[in-house]
Amino acid sequence: MTFSRASGHLIIIDHTRVPDALRGKGVGQALAEYAVSRARAGEWKIVPLCPFFKAQSRQHPEWSDVLQ
Template sequence: MDIRDNPQKQRFEALLADGAVAVAEYRLSPGKIIFTHTEVPPEHEGEGIASALIRFALDSARARELEVVPLCPFVAAYMKKHAEVRDLLAPEWRFKLGFA
């Protein structure tokens, strides 16, 4: 699996061996990355692809010093489960997710 940022389409992409693509869509605003949607092809659900994709996307956000706004429920759930990435949350989202 090859994961990359596709800034032209505003999404992170996981290119799968069978040619399918999983995506984590985002929008950028000053100092923030807003994750709006994550989708894995149905035939690949349960393989850990979405988690790998979001881990890559959050590493990218950290490297770019961007705060994360997890509008996508999967990204929010991932960040709730993984304490090591909670510092990336935009302040208002720390409160919304119960980490204020």
């Protein structure tokens, strides 16, 4: 997962890549969940530009507190 800091409390997630050997094993989901947990701990907001992360955020309305 790649991201950049737009400010002290705003990160932009722009790409998620999982090696072919690990696809379908929940690794991408685990990365997304970790990003959300870190955002909550750091009181950051996430701008989800990554198509995978954006799709996951639609499936997880409970993440809305960290999305911008």
